[in-house]
Amino acid sequence: MLPNFLCIGAQKCGTTSLWHLLNAHPDIHMAIPRETRFFSEDIRFADGLAAYELRHFAGWNGEAAVGEKCPEYLYLPQVPQRLYEGLGADLRLLICLRSPAARAYSHYRHNIAQFRESRSFAEVVESESKSLETGERNPPPFGYLGRGLYAEQIERYLEIFPKNQCHFITFEAIAQRQSTIMQSVYTFLGVAPFQIARPVSSGRPPARDIQLQSGEHDDESIVTVISSSRSQPARPLKQSLKTLAKTALGHSPQSGAGGDTIAVRNPSKELRTFASRISALGSLPPEITAEDELLINRRYFSDDIARLSKLVPFDVEHWLKRYRAPEATS
Numbered sequence: 001m002l003p004n005f006l007c008i009g010a011q012k013c014g015t016t017s018l019w020h021l022l023n024a025h026p027d028i029h030m031a032i033p034r035e036t037r038f039f040s041e042d043i044r045f046a047d048g049l050a051a052y053e054l055r056h057f058a059g060w061n062g063e064a065a066v067g068e069k070c071p072e073y074l075y076l077p078q079v080p081q082r083l084y085e086g087l088g089a090d091l092r093l094l095i096c097l098r099s100p101a102a103r104a105y106s107h108y109r110h111n112i113a114q115f116r117e118s119r120s121f122a123e124v125v126e127s128e129s130k131s132l133e134t135g136e137r138n139p140p141p142f143g144y145l146g147r148g149l150y151a152e153q154i155e156r157y158l159e160i161f162p163k164n165q166c167h168f169i170t171f172e173a174i175a176q177r178q179s180t181i182m183q184s185v186y187t188f189l190g191v192a193p194f195q196i197a198r199p200v201s202s203g204r205p206p207a208r209d210i211q212l213q214s215g216e217h218d219d220e221s222i223v224t225v226i227s228s229s230r231s232q233p234a235r236p237l238k239q240s241l242k243t244l245a246k247t248a249l250g251h252s253p254q255s256g257a258g259g260d261t262i263a264v265r266n267p268s269k270e271l272r273t274f275a276s277r278i279s280a281l282g283s284l285p286p287e288i289t290a291e292d293e294l295l296i297n298r299r300y301f302s303d304d305i306a307r308l309s310k311l312v313p314f315d316v317e318h319w320l321k322r323y324r325a326p327e328a329t330s
Contacts, residue, residue, distance in 0.1 A: 001060040002053055003031070005067040005092040005189055006083065008157075009074030011147055012106040013096035014174035017200045019069045021174075021182050027191040031056040031068035039082045040072040040140075049086055065189040069094075072140055074153050084160045092189060093161060097312065098171030099319045100148025100305070101296035105288035107144050112284065116141055118277035121288075129300060145300055151307035158311070168312045221272065224263050294320070 007015050007022070016034065023030040038044045038052045060066060073079045074095065083091055108124060111117035117124065128138055128145045137146040157166065167188045173181040178199050186193055216222065264271065288296075297305065297319045308316050 001029075001057050001066050002049065002087055003057070003067045004087075004090070005065055005094065006073060006087075007067065007069035007094040007096070008079075009071035009095065009147075010097060010103060010150065010153075011071035011075070012103050012110065013071075013098045014169070014171045015069050015071055015096050017174050017178075018094065018096060018169070018185075020200045021178060021196060022065075022067065022069075022185070024196065025065075025186065025191060025194045027063050027194075028065040028067070028189065029057070029060050029063035030066075032059070034068070035070045035072075036068055037070055037072060039079050039086065040070060040076045045082065065191050067094075067189075071147075074150075074157075075137075075140070075143060075147050077156060080157050080160050089161070091161065091165065093157065093166045094169065094185065094188075095154065095166055096169045096171060096174065097150055097308075097316070099293055099297060100145075100150070100301045101293040101319075102288055103148050103171075104144040104296065105293075107147065109284060109286075111141060112278070112281070114141070115274075118274050118281075120281060125296065125300075132300070148301055149304045151304045151311060154308070154311050163311075168314070170314060221267055222263055222265055224261055 007018055009015060019030060019034050022028050033056075036044070036052065036056050038047075038056075044052075056068065057066060073083070104125070105121060108117065108121050119127070124142075124144050128142070131138055132145055137143060154166075167185065169181060169185070179196055182196060183193055267275070302320055305316055305319055
């Protein structure tokens, strides 16, 4: 059985929480792993639909709704046509949105936690803004600004799929009104109402989870990775530490009073530089400030937000004004 619906994004807009809420329904079958990236990555797509079905949907047991979620599907331009040709014209699409500036900052924090980024948020915004001026879109795992140009991405889909097959949801609704919002999602997918046992976390990370420290010990250079125990680490950050330990050192982090640590001995110049830059960033706030959010939305997203307001059934123009909570969903 191939999917009859997809959650296509946007990244850092509540799609993981939505996956868990969908997966809890007894008449919905979700792909494993959560993001197959089959339609977005050429090397996976080349394997063909039969491999896609066997790898990710072999466990289907007659559920009415079958789907997966992959935020890259909204962002990458080759995906809509591939979905149409592979999964058919009746495919239903779930699309999650939030303030583009808030999404960009959450994306930035995620990349810091995954050891993909060491620049300041101001640096990454300035750098990508120059790419946008030339029409470039930074490829995953980047695209801090490009992924927030929702209108141009949604318009690509509406050229192929009818609007009544798209269901739009706000990040705020997923975080704050899950029971109400999910009933409308279940109706859209054609499954019976279902009571959620308990709320699913929106996945907001603590303010300080991971540190890189570069220094000397016994006349030897060393970079220490510290996962703070002051609060429970968000899963992606904890997984980053475990992954680093497994791939680089072949053992688990050492636990102590200050948290879990990994010591990388005799680090390369690149790692020492990376660690120094991360350390210089200091403690990152968990969320973007209201002032910066408004400034970035007005500077980089005003035209796209105006176009988006004509495509979605809730207010998005408040992203360009003083904040107020939007309508929950279509």
